[in-house]
Amino acid sequence: MSEIKKITTPLTDDVIDSLQTGDRVEITGVIYTARDAAHKRLVENYEATGELPFDLKGQIIYYVGPCPAKPGQAMGPCGPTTSFRMDAYTPAVLGLGLKGMIGKGQRSKDVVDAMIKHKAVYFAAIGGAAAIISKSVKKAEIVAYEDLGPEAIYKIEVENFPCIVVTDAKGNDLYVTGPQKYAR
Amino acid sequence: MKEIHVDKIVDAVEELCLTAAYDLGKDVEDCIIASKEKEESDFGKYIFDQILENIRYSREERLALCQDTGAAVFFIELGQDVHIVGGSLKDAINEGVRRGYKNGYLRKSMVIDPVFNRKNTGDNTPAIIHIDVVPGDKLKIILMPKGGGSENMGRLAMLKPSDGLAGVKKFIVDTVKIAGGNPCPPVVVGVGIGGTMEMTTLLAKKALGRKLGEPNPNPQYAQLEKELLEEINNTGIGPQGLGGRITALAVHIEYFPAHITGLPVAVNLNCHASRHAEVVL
Numbered sequence: 001m002s003e004i005k006k007i008t009t010p011l012t013d014d015v016i017d018s019l020q021t022g023d024r025v026e027i028t029g030v031i032y033t034a035r036d037a038a039h040k041r042l043v044e045n046y047e048a049t050g051e052l053p054f055d056l057k058g059q060i061i062y063y064v065g066p067c068p069a070k071p072g073q074a075m076g077p078c079g080p081t082t083s084f085r086m087d088a089y090t091p092a093v094l095g096l097g098l099k100g101m102i103g104k105g106q107r108s109k110d111v112v113d114a115m116i117k118h119k120a121v122y123f124a125a126i127g128g129a130a131a132i133i134s135k136s137v138k139k140a141e142i143v144a145y146e147d148l149g150p151e152a153i154y155k156i157e158v159e160n161f162p163c164i165v166v167t168d169a170k171g172n173d174l175y176v177t178g179p180q181k182y183a184r
Numbered sequence: 185m186k187e188i189h190v191d192k193i194v195d196a197v198e199e200l201c202l203t204a205a206y207d208l209g210k211d212v213e214d215c216i217i218a219s220k221e222k223e224e225s226d227f228g229k230y231i232f233d234q235i236l237e238n239i240r241y242s243r244e245e246r247l248a249l250c251q252d253t254g255a256a257v258f259f260i261e262l263g264q265d266v267h268i269v270g271g272s273l274k275d276a277i278n279e280g281v282r283r284g285y286k287n288g289y290l291r292k293s294m295v296i297d298p299v300f301n302r303k304n305t306g307d308n309t310p311a312i313i314h315i316d317v318v319p320g321d322k323l324k325i326i327l328m329p330k331g332g333g334s335e336n337m338g339r340l341a342m343l344k345p346s347d348g349l350a351g352v353k354k355f356i357v358d359t360v361k362i363a364g365g366n367p368c369p370p371v372v373v374g375v376g377i378g379g380t381m382e383m384t385t386l387l388a389k390k391a392l393g394r395k396l397g398e399p400n401p402n403p404q405y406a407q408l409e410k411e412l413l414e415e416i417n418n419t420g421i422g423p424q425g426l427g428g429r430i431t432a433l434a435v436h437i438e439y440f441p442a443h444i445t446g447l448p449v450a451v452n453l454n455c456h457a458s459r460h461a462e463v464v465l
Contacts, residue, residue, distance in 0.1 A: 001227060037302065065251060066251050067248045067253065067289055068289045068291070076251065079252075081333060082332075082366045104365060104366070104424065104425075105366035105425065124424065124426070126231055126234050126235070126424060128235060128238070128249065128250045128456055129234045129235060129237075129238040130238070130250045130252075131238050131242040131245065149304045149306070150291050150292065150304070151304075164227070174426050175364060177427070178422065178425070179420040179422060179427045180427070181427050182225060182428055182429060184420070
């Protein structure tokens, strides 16, 4: 495995160029959470009003619906959810300036094509490691769609959030190349 | 006739919700530890380490292992000599879920209507309750909280009898391949074979509740479980779908006689956080 690369948000094109499939990274800075219902509303609202609940440029969206925080926690357990459910909305969101996504599972061809076009990167966090991931979250506040409960958009500050680059901005995909190495 | 008051059921269910969410069964943890030894990929080993650290941290800190604390799926074995007093059994189970998910800081994941009103019910009810009446004067409550990521990758096939064993095996292995990294491998593969359409899916779900790695008592099915596990682990999907030797921790099959025309097969996948907790009242 490669050395861990420390990266900070927002993502610059230089950082994105330096990331390759199979790199381990630790992310520090502000990221935003959004999953199914938030994506649907974000894209539909933008088409209707031209407005976004936060500036997407250079940002990372984390596909997560956390547990409620216990006293003393910034955020409850918060592992990644399956990304393909967001695929229908992702090309539009990448077109609005999004540069990174954190989730789990393979993306559609449309998403990978849009990632290449807009120069973006897709990270995997470890699904089911939610309790230890919550240790990386230092602050969390709801910025939109509070009525969606666990699906609301949170602005969160993370420190050394461990992720793996699964699909880089050239479209190389560890979900394809990884299993090929071990298939018998 | 033994009487059980619903208040006792509410308290027991509340406690089960917490136990299942925070404290992964020793059978599952032991199987994860044993599987890690067989993992060949560096990423795979790293992922196993993270999973094991998460299991220990959740248990110590009393935190949910996974943020998807699931739909609350119950299997109830109600002794026919038990008389439930003070209210309804289903209401009591739902009240226990309501309290457990609130007091335990667990995520509420149920929406009111699947199509027309996807607003969260706010308390993780309704629970999904399967009740079986059995001999005796005990009430056994089994909770298997089920996460959506793995649940979404399940499949059902109404195969023809001529599809035979080869057709059954292909359908099961294909289901795991299609699922790839989505259901958080290493997975537990629950399989139902036979019965009718609804029965085979229920068998697949029940299969997930068996003590992990314990083979089917029927030697033919035990052998089939072994062969399927090997074939699934030869796909190379690996932990989290990033490539590796261990795609599944176990394959559990439950079967039932079938109609002369049919060979139904259902696959219900579970993630590595294969949660179950039970109590007998």
